Amino acid sequence: MSLTASTDPTPRITYGAVLGSPHVARLLSGTLTGRLPNAMAPVAIVLWTLAAGGSIAFGGLLSALYGLASALSQPVKGRLMDRYGQTAVHLPTALLNSSLLISLPVAAPYGGQALATTMVVAAGLTSVPLEAGLRALWPSVLPDPRLRHAALALDTGTQGLLYIVGPLVAAALASVHSPALALTVTAVLGLTGTLVVATAPPSRCWRPSPTTAGRHARRLAGGELVALFVSLTGIGFAIGSLNVWAVAMADQHGRDMLSGLLPAAFSTGSFLGGLVYGHRAWPGSTPRQLLFATVAFLAGWLPLLALPGPHAATVAVVLPGASLTVVVACAYQVTDALTPAGRTSEAYAWLILSIGVGQAAGTALSGRLADHVLGIAALPAVGAAFALTFLLLARPGHAPALRGWNRREHA
Template identity: 35%
Template sequence: MKSYLSVLSTPGAWRFLLPALLARLPYAMLQLGILLLVQWSTGSYGAAGIASAAAAISQAVIGPQTGRLADRYGQARVLLPQIGVHAFALGTLLLLASSHASIPLLVATAALAGASVPQVGAMVRARWAYSLGSSQKLGTAFAAESITDELTFTMAPVLLVALSTGFSPVVALLVALALIVTGTVVFATVRTAAPEPMPVKVRSGGGVLGLRGVALLAAAFLAMGSVFGSLQVGITSYTTLLGVPAAAGAVYASFSGASVVGGLLYGAVRWRISAPVRLAAGLGLLALATGALLFAGSLPLLYGAAGLAGFVIAPVVITGYTIIERLTPAEVRTEAFTLLTGAIGLGIATGASLAGQLVDNFGPGLAFFVAPSMTAAAAVLVLARMKRLRPAPEPVVTVREPLPR
């Protein structure tokens, strides 16, 4: 634990970590919260799924653009207007849902709410990169961030469902709105470790996505996102088939808990193997681990397979963030982090959608086919293009000595 204590004892770190944690919990509540809210309002799961997907896709598309603005103008100048737009959009969605507005209006407002979500998680990583530089401590800090993500994605659904069933989805999202506004405003006003605004000097055909290795990493993160989305659907439908639907939450908690353990162990190791090799190997292991879910014919086996998949996924996510920090210059780093975060969100929506179609057409067991197929494809892609994940070599400059006269 010394490595974690060393990072967390960085002077001033807790001044931005605590409000960031408050702001990130609702981030993990939004997609499921919109799903429950629209279904409660319209009575249609189809409409709810479309609204939830609209929020996820708009977030994945717009998130990197807000990261770009944060790199250029500073985090506070982006977050404060953004949280105002998000509060307006989510508040409007709650009013529309309460008045049972039309489905197209609900979907459009859900998309605006998703597009305006403050990207606090990416900005925390940018602060760590700015304050720690490329060092062993930075890898440990990224591990701590991935563990925080897992904890929020574990706690958020529990809180959301408890408030939704105890009161209503409107009350649940009102609580989420209060948390995200409070946390984001405090985080934005704390200047500790905030990167200084920089003029963008990077020029590439596709922006940050066109930089060396970034598109490859985005594809890998989309595959990792599909694991989260497809397992949510698969575990829920498969426990129902086994006659124990109430066990779904506990099985998914075993996935999240094992992910926390895997991330803790991974972040504490001083690795001698290069990060690109670790990413390719990790994706391959993730394909095997998630593939084990296809053979889990009983509840105990389902617990074990879910735990195995969770244990592997956190190290792969941490490695990806470590690589992109090394590939991208400081002036576009927040945009790069938000790009990967958006890719995970898009992967969650894609995985859930594909798994849902497989469940509807072929049965619950086939939902578990999505994760191993997508992560295996990502592993092959990373292995084939691994050189793109290493920084470009510095040009060699030859200095010629003048000939003696």
């Protein structure tokens, strides 16, 4: 895959053309539906724990374990997809994940905290790797690079909507009926979305490219790819910090809605940024676009250092959100270019893991600094600064990682 931007003098495309391409609407809608449990399950697990008489601390622990187990298992599932195809991984994991979530309210009360913890961790480990799978399908579904560029931006941008809709649906179901129903609906949505994707011809027939020979076949990630993944932990750190900072803002100003409104504004910015980015080709190589987007991501967090009020803060977080989609979309394109043939799903899974680990670290550290107003407001910028620094100076005493990416661009 070339990292060079399109030189077409009229590079504009329409999302109608993207969604009208064979299988695209089905794959995108199925993936979004199947990934709703990523946003619903953590909330539903906490609400179920409280309803069952557990503490919020234990509920938070279970929620964190679910997310961590899901992130850590991504590379293994990506490797399995590269070896055996998507259907062989998607269907068994979907069945196991859904069965565990549905069984949790029934079985866990009889086994206490130990059984509940085991079931939640197992459910996280068997979460379906739909995101990595979809990214691996785009080259075969959309051979036109411009359509693929738009699809990747649309795919990445709509992820933010999951974290607006998912928690709201889970909370509404728990409030109207019960947390057990919220877990059941979470499981059903995950299984339904997975079936839509796994039975689609592109996923069902997908096979990875033959693994290249020589040292590249034995080694997934060179220094440049590792540098990219490490920098993305800083992006995840900023996102994780945002969630806790939003809770702290809600507590500080006595407005509970801020805890959901601020992440929603950030996600809205991500969605809008994806729409703008995917609508046309942009000048400059993909690595340079990644660099500029990371600079914009860092700049977007700096207004928080002025400790804005609720209204200004809600507007401010839209700006880094708009840059996030560009950062992630470019990161996927660079990953694709630097990954040996036959191991793209595994590489995408490592990218997802990198962001997830950073997000967990940001959440944990922000929790410890929740009482320090300026400290917690500065953490998203710290994560973004780490990401930018590591992109430029991946290894002390060596050339910046971007130079290596640009060399490959002209290969």
